[in-house]
Amino acid sequence: MSTATGAQAPARDRAATDAATAPPARRPRVALLPTAALVLGALYCVVPTLWILIAATKSRTRLFSTDTYVPSLDLGLVHNIRDLSDYQGGIFWRWMLNSFFYAGVGGALASFVSAATGYALAMYAFRGRTALFNTILAGVLLPQIVLAVPQYLLLSKMGLTDSLIGVLLPQLFNPYGIYLCRIYALSAVPESLLEAGRIDGAGEGRLFFSVGLRLMGPGLVTVFLLQFIAIWNNFLLPYTMLTSDDKFPLTVGLYSLLRHGAAEASLYSLVITGTLLSVLPVIALFLSLQRFWRIDLVTGALK
Template sequence: MTTAPTRIPAAGKARRTPRTTIPVTALLVTVALYFLVPVYYVVVAATKTTSDLFATNGFALAPTFALWDNLALVFTYNGGIFVRWLLNSLLYAGVGAALATYFAAAGGYALAKYEFRGKRLVFGTVLGGVLVPGTALALPMFLLFSSLGLANTHLSVLIPSLVSPFGLLLCRIYAETSVDTSVIEAGRIDGAGELGIFHKLGLRTMLPALVTVFLFQLVFIWNNFFLPLVMLADESLYPVTLGLHNWSSQVDRLPEFYRLTTGGALVSVVPLIGAMIVLQKYWRGGLSDGAVKG
C-alpha cells in the first residue's frame, strides 16, 4: 500500500490564511480611503453653489448640480487669470521636473560608474542636501535672485526646481545596480563616446527610476507654495497653488470665491492624476524587467 506524497510548500511562498489576509486587506482599504476621501470631497464640493456648500452634507451631492457653472466661473473670472496660473504651473512643474530628472540621472550615473577625486565628498554633500528643507533655503535664494535681478520672474521659481538631491541619490543607487559596467565597456570598444553611452544605454536602463524621480519632482513643484510666495509679486506669474490661496483669502469679502476655490482645486488635481495614469505603465515595465532578470 502506497501513501500519497506529502506536498511541501514552495520556499519563500507565504501561506495565505484569513488570519493574515483580513488585517492586510483592512489596512490597504484604510490607506486607500485616507487618500481617496479628500479627492471625493473636492469633487462633491465643486458641484455645489455657495449656499449648498454650507447647507448640505459635505459628502453628499446637493439638489442643484452647479459643476459646469463653477468651472465656467473659474476659467472666465478676472479675464481668465486661472488659465494663466495653470500654464505657469505646467511650465514650472513640467519643464522643471523634466530637467531635474535629466540632471539627477546624469549626476547619479556619474557617481555610480566613474571614479574621480572627491567622489565621496560630492555624495556626502548630496546626502546633506536631502536633509535640508526647502523652506530654509527660500529666503537666501530670494536674496540671491534679487541681487541678480531675477526675482519676480519665471526663472526665480524654475531654476531652484532643477535641483533634486533625492532624485540624484535614487538615480545613483539605481545606476549602480542596473547599468552593467561590461555594457559600458562594450560601448567604448565600439567607439561610442561617454555622452552617447549615457544617452543610449544609461538612460534606457534607468527608465523606471527616471519615471519615479519625474513624478516625485512633478508633484513637489506643482504643490510648492512657499517658494512662489517668497519669489513672486506679480499675480500673472502665480502658479495654481498660490492663485488658489489668493482666492481663498478673499472668501470673507466675496462669497463667490468659495465656488472659485472649490472649482479651481478640482481642476488643479486633474494634471497630476493624468500624469500618474499615463506614466504608471513604465513602472510596471520596469518591475517586470527586474523580475525577469532576477
C-alpha cells in the same frame, strides 16, 4: 494481482475516511491592528478628496446650506467651472498653464540633471566621490523651507525675482532624484557594456546619451513624476519669488483667491472647483506613466 488489489482497497478507504474526518485547515488570521491602520490611512486620504468632489458640485447658495456629503444634481459643477473661467478674464487657466510650465519643464530639466549626476557618481571613480555623494544625500534631510529665504536673497541680487527663471532654477537640483538615479544606474547600466563602447571608440558623452539614458529610462520616469508633483504642489518658493498675478502657479493663485474669499464668501465655491481641477492633471499623469513601471518590473524579473 487480485490479492494486491484487495490489500490496497482498505488502505484507500482508510485514507478517504481520515481525510473526511480531519479538522479543516486553519485559515491565517487577519492582523487587526495593521488592517485598522490601513483602513484609517485610506480614509484619511479619501475623505478630503471625496469632500472636494462633492462640494464642487454645489452652487454658491447650496455650498453651506446642504449636507456635507450630499452631492448636488443641478449642474452646479458646470456653473462653477464657468464662473471660474470668467473670474478676472480667465486668470485661472493662466495659472494652470504656468503650473504645467513650471512642473513640466522643471521636472524634465531636474530629471536630466539628476540622471547626469547619478550616472557620474555611479560609473566613474574620482577623488572625493564618496564625500560628494554623502553631501548630496544630506540635502535630502534638509527641509525646503529652510532654503526659501536664502534662495530669494540670492536670486534677488541676480535680478531674477518675479520671473519664470527665478522659480525654475532652485528646483533643478533634486538631491533625492540624484540618489535614485545613482542607485538605478548601478543596477541598470552594466560596466561591461560601457567598456565595449569605449573599445569601439565611443566617447563618454555618447555613452551617456546612447546607453546610460536609455537603460535608466524607467527610473527617470519615477524621478520625473516625483519632481513634477513636488513642483506642482510647491507653494513657498513661488510665493516668495513672484509678485505678479499672471505668473502665479495654481497653488499661489488659489491661495490668493481664497484670501479674497475671506471678504467675499461666494469665491469659496470657485476655490473648491479650482482645487478639484488642479488634482486632475496629476492623476492623469500618474495613470499614464504606470506602464513604464510595469516595463521596469518585467525587465528586473528577466535580469
